[in-house]
Amino acid sequence: MVQEANARIPNLLSDKIDIAIQFMTVTVNRATQVEFTIPYYREATTFLLPPDAPYNSIADMQGKGLTIAVLQNVGVEDSTKAVVPDAKVDQYPSIADAIAAMDSGRADAAGVDLSSGKWFASTTPGKYKFTDGYNSQTYSAAVKPGDQIWLNFVNSSFHEAMVGINQKRYRAYFKQWFGEDLPLPTVGYPLEFAN
Numbered sequence: 098m099v100q101e102a103n104a105r106i107p108n109l110l111s112d113k114i115d116i117a118i119q120f121m122t123v124t125v126n127r128a129t130q131v132e133f134t135i136p137y138y139r140e141a142t143t144f145l146l147p148p149d150a151p152y153n154s155i156a157d158m159q160g161k162g163l164t165i166a167v168l169q170n171v172g173v174e175d176s177t178k179a180v181v182p183d184a185k186v187d188q189y190p191s192i193a194d195a196i197a198a199m200d201s202g203r204a205d206a207a208g209v210d211l212s213s214g215k216w217f218a219s220t221t222p223g224k225y226k227f228t229d230g231y232n233s234q235t236y237s238a239a240v241k242p243g244d245q246i247w248l249n250f251v252n253s254s255f256h257e258a259m260v261g262i263n264q265k266r267y268r269a270y271f272k273q274w275f276g277e278d279l280p281l282p283t284v285g286y287p288l289e290f291a292n
Contacts, residue, residue: 142232146206155228157228158184166196187203
């Protein structure tokens with residue numbers, strides 16, 4: 098089901114969907130409404146840039162008075178200014194709108210998820226580049242509270258996809274969408290339980 102980000106939890110709680118796996122950042126407030134699965138991805142934010150931009154890192158962007166287009170979200174201006182304090186932050190209703198603002202020259206950069214930056218770099222070589230990441234966060238799926246059997250099934254599925262019997266497919270998709278080769282899971286003690 099295609100849905101807006103702000104519809105994920107309402108659709109889950111009203112039984113319109115069984116699971117939300119749509120770039121769902123784990124937050125304390127959301128955890129009071131839904132049950133989160135084990136994490137399937139550690140995300141960060143990056144700045145998407147035109148390929149000819151004179152900036153290659155967040156440090157390069159500081160002190161330049163740049164306009165940065167971002168997805169409209171609570172706290173996004175503060176998190177952007179935490180790494181580029183002198184930036185002018187323009188908020189847009191969608192990531193596509195933020196990227197369009199950069200493409201049209203209304204913004205110098207677009208704040209996007211690091212995975213999106215990797216995806217753009219992998220699928221459209223030469224069209225964009227991206228900076229280092231900041232503001233790490235956890236992505237998990239969300240399920241309606243109270244169905245422990247469903248939550249256990251999803252957790253087992255995610256775990257086996259990442260480090261178990263089905264990891265070959267997970268690794269192939271990671272390569273396809275993010276252009277990265279994941280290391281093979283180690284044999285012996287499960288590293289996910291190590292300190």
